[in-house]
Amino acid sequence: MAESAANRKRSGTNDVVLGGERKKNTLRDVDPAAALALTRHEFGEHGGVNMSIEASATFTVMEPDTLRRLFAGELGPDRDFFIYSRHFNPTVLNLSRQMAALEGTEAAYCTASGMSAISSVFFQLCNSGGHVVASTTLYGGTHALLSHFLPRTCNISTTFVDIADLEAVESAIVEGKTKVLYFESVSNPSLKVANIPELCRLGHAKGVTVVVDNTFAPMVLSPARLGADVVVHSISKFISGGADIIAGAVCGPARLVNSLMDLQQGALMLLGPTMNAKVAFELSERIPHLGLRMKEHCQRALVFARRLKKLGVKVIYPGLEDHPEHDLFKSLFNKEYGYGGLLCVDMETVERANLLMGHLQNYSQFGFMAVSLGYYETLMSCSGSSTSSEMSEEEQKLAGISPGLVRMSIGYIGTLEQKWTQMEKALARFHQNQPL
Numbered sequence: 001m002a003e004s005a006a007n008r009k010r011s012g013t014n015d016v017v018l019g020g021e022r023k024k025n026t027l028r029d030v031d032p033a034a035a036l037a038l039t040r041h042e043f044g045e046h047g048g049v050n051m052s053i054e055a056s057a058t059f060t061v062m063e064p065d066t067l068r069r070l071f072a073g074e075l076g077p078d079r080d081f082f083i084y085s086r087h088f089n090p091t092v093l094n095l096s097r098q099m100a101a102l103e104g105t106e107a108a109y110c111t112a113s114g115m116s117a118i119s120s121v122f123f124q125l126c127n128s129g130g131h132v133v134a135s136t137t138l139y140g141g142t143h144a145l146l147s148h149f150l151p152r153t154c155n156i157s158t159t160f161v162d163i164a165d166l167e168a169v170e171s172a173i174v175e176g177k178t179k180v181l182y183f184e185s186v187s188n189p190s191l192k193v194a195n196i197p198e199l200c201r202l203g204h205a206k207g208v209t210v211v212v213d214n215t216f217a218p219m220v221l222s223p224a225r226l227g228a229d230v231v232v233h234s235i236s237k238f239i240s241g242g243a244d245i246i247a248g249a250v251c252g253p254a255r256l257v258n259s260l261m262d263l264q265q266g267a268l269m270l271l272g273p274t275m276n277a278k279v280a281f282e283l284s285e286r287i288p289h290l291g292l293r294m295k296e297h298c299q300r301a302l303v304f305a306r307r308l309k310k311l312g313v314k315v316i317y318p319g320l321e322d323h324p325e326h327d328l329f330k331s332l333f334n335k336e337y338g339y340g341g342l343l344c345v346d347m348e349t350v351e352r353a354n355l356l357m358g359h360l361q362n363y364s365q366f367g368f369m370a371v372s373l374g375y376y377e378t379l380m381s382c383s384g385s386s387t388s389s390e391m392s393e394e395e396q397k398l399a400g401i402s403p404g405l406v407r408m409s410i411g412y413i414g415t416l417e418q419k420w421t422q423m424e425k426a427l428a429r430f431h432q433n434q435p436l
């Protein structure tokens with residue numbers, strides 16, 4: 001008898017399951033690269049080394065009663081039964097298994113964007129009248145969601161606190177009312193580093209779910225391994241690496257992932273920010289080299305940060321000893337990767353920031369003026385007037401965003417010395433006060 005496609009699934013020792021019996025999740029205890037290698041490798045329908053794409057919106061059954069059993073929840077994806085691709089899709093689930101392994105969570109599911117992953121988690125964990133405690137320094141979209149959209153549409157309120165002040169976090173949590181403690185592992189754009197273990201201890205003591213956005217530091221930091229309950233990602237950034245796809249993921253307990261997919265109550269199932277199976281396939285091909293890319297992003301960011309500082313430029317980078325959370329970062333990170341691929345240069349005023357960025361793009365070809373991050377080319381943006389412009393001047397000040405702050409996502413195209421020479425050329429032109 002021919003070997004069936006199902007038999008060709010190389011079963012990893014730590015297959016992440018959804019529902020059914022919870023297996024011991026040892027992926028939590030190992031390095032993200034090792035965990036990725038332990039997930040099952042799905043072969044293609046004809047024995048291809050790559051999985052096939054399940055490009056179907058709907059799934060057939062052999063017996064009429066099977067449909068009833070599917071809707072009753074008796075049969076599900078853990079037993080290779082699928083209903084409809086706004087619910088679980090096999091290809092999206094395979095990518096999600098990789099995401100769960102990467103973050104060391106029991107389960108994960110991928111979504112159409114980072115924002116849909118983030119908003120779905122709030123919808124799922126907070127009922128109307130619920131309360132969130134969140135960091136003052138957040139991605140602009142998340143900040144707008146919490147400060148404007150959720151209060152207006154769902155009566156979910158948020159108290160923003162400086163998460164470096166653990167006492168302030170503790171007193172902001174209202175026991176029984178606060179459902180979520182939310183922060184970014186490395187904050188956008190100020191690159192403040194969260195004390196993940198302490199914040200988790202504090203949150204758990206008060207019964208809140210700790211949700212961490214790890215978009216800035218995949219592989220580098222593992223929030224769930226440090227105690228977080230849920231890790232959310234904008235896959236659009238480093239994980240994709242191509243600046244060509246918008247995608248996101250929720251990584252967490254199987255209970256949460258299943259609840260997001262509940263036919264009556266699930267935020268992902270009912271609001272429908274669904275990832276396409278073809279997109280899931282493309283992304284799954286990029287995850288095996290995420291670690292290599294992160295190492296190069298990090299190594300170059302560290303070299304540029306050190307050299308810029310030597311030249312007297314005001315640089316913010318967690319790998320520099322003068323960064324307020326340098327030692328904290330060192331105690332938390334997966335050290336073979338580095339201190340992250342982003343650095344900030346504080347040019348003090350918007351005019352000076354714009355002049356430097358203009359020279360870096362149009363004169364020396366160091367990088368592109370564009371929002372986003374994690375691309376192979378360097379991307380630069382002045383945060384106060386772009387990705388954080390949803391925040392008021394006062395909120396920006398609180399979040400440590402100077403008007404001249406230039407965020408750089410350091411790319412790995414070209415040679416390091418070639419790119420450094422381009423940086424030096426642009427700086428020289430800036431100091432000569434040359435117009436754009």
Ligand SMILES: *Cc1c(COP(=O)(O)O)cnc(C)c1O
Nearest residue numbers: 113114115139188215234236247
């Ligand atoms: C980009 C980003 C998001 C939003 O993700 P999208 O994929 O653009 O929806 C959320 N958090 C952080 C930290 C981000 O950088």
